[in-house]
Amino acid sequence: MIVFVGLGVIVGGAFTALNHVLGPKRPSRVKSEPYECGLPTEVTRTFRFGISFYMVAMLFILFDIEVVFLYPVGVLLNASDSVFVLVEIALFVFLLLVGFVYVWRRGALNWR
Amino acid sequence: MGTTWYLVLSALLFAIGAGGVLVRRSPLVILLCLELMLNSANLALLAFGRNLGNADAQVFAMIVMVVAACEVVVGLGLIVAMYRRRIPLDVDEARELRG
Amino acid sequence: MIETPAIDYGALSPIIALVAGICVVLLVGLIGPRGRRGLSSALTLATLAAAAGLLVWQLGEPDADLVAGALRSDGLSITIGLIVVAAAALVVPLQLRDPAAEEAGFGETHTLLLGSVLGMLLLAEAQNLISFFVALELLSIPLYVLCGSHRSRSRSLESGLKYLIVGSIGSATLLYGSAFIYGGSGGATDFTAIAQGIGADLADDPLVLIGIALVAVGLAFKVSIAPFHQWTPDVYEGAPTPITAFMAVATKAAAFAVFARFFITALGPSADQWQPALAALAAVTIVVGNVGALGQDSLKRLLGYSGVAQAGYMLTGLLLGTVKGIDALVFYLAAYMLINMAAFAVIAVRERETAYGDDITAVQGIGKDRPALAWSLTISMLALAGLPGTAGFIGKLFLIEAAVAGNYTWLGVFIVVGSMISLVYYLRVVAAIWMRPAPRLAPAMAGASTEAAGEPGLPRRTGEPGRTPSGAPSGGRCWLVLGAILAATAATVAFGIVPSPLIDFSAHAGEGLASMLGPG
Numbered sequence: 001m002i003v004f005v006g007l008g009v010i011v012g013g014a015f016t017a018l019n020h021v022l023g024p025k026r027p028s029r030v031k032s033e034p035y036e037c038g039l040p041t042e043v044t045r046t047f048r049f050g051i052s053f054y055m056v057a058m059l060f061i062l063f064d065i066e067v068v069f070l071y072p073v074g075v076l077l078n079a080s081d082s083v084f085v086l087v088e089i090a091l092f093v094f095l096l097l098v099g100f101v102y103v104w105r106r107g108a109l110n111w112r
Numbered sequence: 113m114g115t116t117w118y119l120v121l122s123a124l125l126f127a128i129g130a131g132g133v134l135v136r137r138s139p140l141v142i143l144l145c146l147e148l149m150l151n152s153a154n155l156a157l158l159a160f161g162r163n164l165g166n167a168d169a170q171v172f173a174m175i176v177m178v179v180a181a182c183e184v185v186v187g188l189g190l191i192v193a194m195y196r197r198r199i200p201l202d203v204d205e206a207r208e209l210r211g
Numbered sequence: 212m213i214e215t216p217a218i219d220y221g222a223l224s225p226i227i228a229l230v231a232g233i234c235v236v237l238l239v240g241l242i243g244p245r246g247r248r249g250l251s252s253a254l255t256l257a258t259l260a261a262a263a264g265l266l267v268w269q270l271g272e273p274d275a276d277l278v279a280g281a282l283r284s285d286g287l288s289i290t291i292g293l294i295v296v297a298a299a300a301l302v303v304p305l306q307l308r309d310p311a312a313e314e315a316g317f318g319e320t321h322t323l324l325l326g327s328v329l330g331m332l333l334l335a336e337a338q339n340l341i342s343f344f345v346a347l348e349l350l351s352i353p354l355y356v357l358c359g360s361h362r363s364r365s366r367s368l369e370s371g372l373k374y375l376i377v378g379s380i381g382s383a384t385l386l387y388g389s390a391f392i393y394g395g396s397g398g399a400t401d402f403t404a405i406a407q408g409i410g411a412d413l414a415d416d417p418l419v420l421i422g423i424a425l426v427a428v429g430l431a432f433k434v435s436i437a438p439f440h441q442w443t444p445d446v447y448e449g450a451p452t453p454i455t456a457f458m459a460v461a462t463k464a465a466a467f468a469v470f471a472r473f474f475i476t477a478l479g480p481s482a483d484q485w486q487p488a489l490a491a492l493a494a495v496t497i498v499v500g501n502v503g504a505l506g507q508d509s510l511k512r513l514l515g516y517s518g519v520a521q522a523g524y525m526l527t528g529l530l531l532g533t534v535k536g537i538d539a540l541v542f543y544l545a546a547y548m549l550i551n552m553a554a555f556a557v558i559a560v561r562e563r564e565t566a567y568g569d570d571i572t573a574v575q576g577i578g579k580d581r582p583a584l585a586w587s588l589t590i591s592m593l594a595l596a597g598l599p600g601t602a603g604f605i606g607k608l609f610l611i612e613a614a615v616a617g618n619y620t621w622l623g624v625f626i627v628v629g630s631m632i633s634l635v636y637y638l639r640v641v642a643a644i645w646m647r648p649a650p651r652l653a654p655a656m657a658g659a660s661t662e663a664a665g666e667p668g669l670p671r672r673t674g675e676p677g678r679t680p681s682g683a684p685s686g687g688r689c690w691l692v693l694g695a696i697l698a699a700t701a702a703t704v705a706f707g708i709v710p711s712p713l714i715d716f717s718a719h720a721g722e723g724l725a726s727m728l729g730p731g
Contacts, residue, residue, distance in 0.1 A: 160394030
């Protein structure tokens with residue numbers, strides 16, 4: 001029990017303390033400017049942002065990663081002959097399709 | 113080689129991720145660090161699963177990957193929206209809501 | 212050969228209804244002009260009504276494990292589900308004239324809202340680490356988007372991003388904890404299997420101990436228990452008000468449901484070891500929330516801090532691990548839902564009518580002009596403080612009674628002291644409503660002065676007072692909104708005077724977990 005209380009206090013305290021210690025203190029702007037993977041930390045006025053590119057990229061990530069769920073079915077397909085699996089997959093693809101129809105009709109795929 | 117070293121590695125990754133979230137200022141890097149935290153958990157899960165010969169962990173890890181992708185997409189969407197509104201992308205400056 | 216998992220379609224029907232509703236609402240949002248507010252709102256309400264009907268039907272059915280034990284439909288999940296659905300149904304009329312929903316599109320807003328409700332129902336039913344995590348994310352991700360849905364207001368975007376970051380830290384912590392519990396319990400993901408896997412002495416296995424601590428921290432982030440509450444007032448203030456209302460009430464209900472299920476089902480045997488830790492957290496939360504609310508001028512921030520304090524009260528009911536405690540928790544959640552919905556709705560209406568945003572000035576002197584709003588807000592504030600004659604009082608009474616019965620009298624004392632502190636800031640609002648004169652400044656001037664300290668150079672946070680961006684008349688006089696406010700307020704008073712229907716309702720929750728719980 002004491003271990004538990006101690007752990008609670010330590011974890012809680014650590015999060016709060018870290019927040020205070022590491023959080024908002026910036027002595028001078030240039031000195032505290034960290035190198036953020038080559039990305040400027042501030043938006044410059046002339047910076048052009050390829051919105052279409054980001055839109056398509058984000059949608060790609062989503063639909064691409066959803067396919068992960070088809071993988072276990074592929075592994076198990078040999079061992080199964082049940083209608084249940086088929087219906088499951090059909091449902092899953094249907095739900096993805098609803099999302100796709102939305103994205104398509106909303107015009108997110110139009111390259112501008 | 114036992115599970116221990118995997119766990120040590122995952123703990124390190126988790127700590128790096130958590131530290132990054134607290135210290136870094138660019139929301140993009142913060143998103144990266146969040147991914148690191150989720151993936152360190154994945155590593156721990158898979159290490160345990162392999163050690164125990166239990167496949168549940170793999171299912172769990174796959175679901176976590178999908179969830180992480182969703183989170184990142186939402187985060188990126190918000191960042192894009194902020195870019196368009198020309199809000200400085202620096203979580204220290206986004207201090208209108210503070211205190 | 213794969214075995215087909217056992218699925219109880221009857222008990223799963225509320226979930227199925229919601230999924231179907233989400234698809235329909237999303238696709239209907241595509242047809243016709245963007246402001247399909249009537250049709251999509253009606254469909255959303257129909258979906259929620261269907262889900263509520265199916266949940267009520269399930270209340271009479273025996274408890275059941277769904278989908279190979281990943282979910283469980285019992286008294287707790289159904290009562291919490293009904294609270295969540297009711298909260299969402301009260302939010303829908305509030306969205307009708309909301310500038311954020313107007314801007315993001317009604318189909319989208321309502322789809323996300325329903326998605327979050329689906330996540331909450333699943334979370335209340337989750338009985339497995341995997342479904343727990345998935346449901347939690349399904350609940351959170353739509354809320355991140357909804358918080359940022361008022362794209363022309365930088366505060367809204369900021370609150371969305373902030374919520375995303377903090378929420379994801381919570382999720383990642385929780386996931387890491389789940390991994391350790393999975394490893395420490397010998398590969399168990401079901402809550403019941405975890406209970407068998409880890410036994411009664413937590414100190415035996417550091418792995419499990421770390422896991423449980425991390426899961427508790429992750430959950431504490433979600434229900435805003437101190438010291439993991441710092442995001443709450445910020446996010447509440449920045450998000451569009453109807454979303455804040457939904458978030459404050461429904462997230463808390465669903466997260467507390469799984470909190471209870473996890474700690475009581477999976478960790479029941481070791482209750483005497485985690486109770487003191489949670490009790491300490493509850494005490495800290497009550498103090499921090501009530502003290503934090505004292506100096507707040509923004510009503511949404513004030514309710515945010517008050518929400519932190521209420522989370523502390525609710526945690527008290529949870530940690531007792533008794534049927535009485537769970538009943539009190541669910542009763543309190545139901546009362547809290549009614550009270551908070553009314554309060555946030557009044558704030559939303561005033562936000563659209565005046566240029567003061569959610570500042571306390573916005574409700575000054577409304578006693579004369581808008582008696583209905585004034586009385587609703589007054590009653591809500593008094594109910595949150597726990598004055599007799601309201602559901603808030605009965606809720607606190609049950610919590611304290613359960614705490615005393617569960618040998619946590621000192622926490623009961625904390626609740627009483629917390630309520631006394633809270634009177635200071637709740638009464639300040641009541642005083643502003645009735646005793647201060649209505650502000651006489653020209654709206655434009657007032658807008659400028661509230662903005663001066665905030666963000667120079669960015670557009671004002673509210674549009675022309677009394678007008679939504681599309682130029683539609685203000686939602687202030689919308690009968691549906693007023694009806695929702697009055698209904699919630701009337702219910703607050705009614706259940707304060709005749710609490711027995713709500714007592715019967717919350718008694719279902721304790722029954723659901725009764726086999727796991729001690730008597731009393």
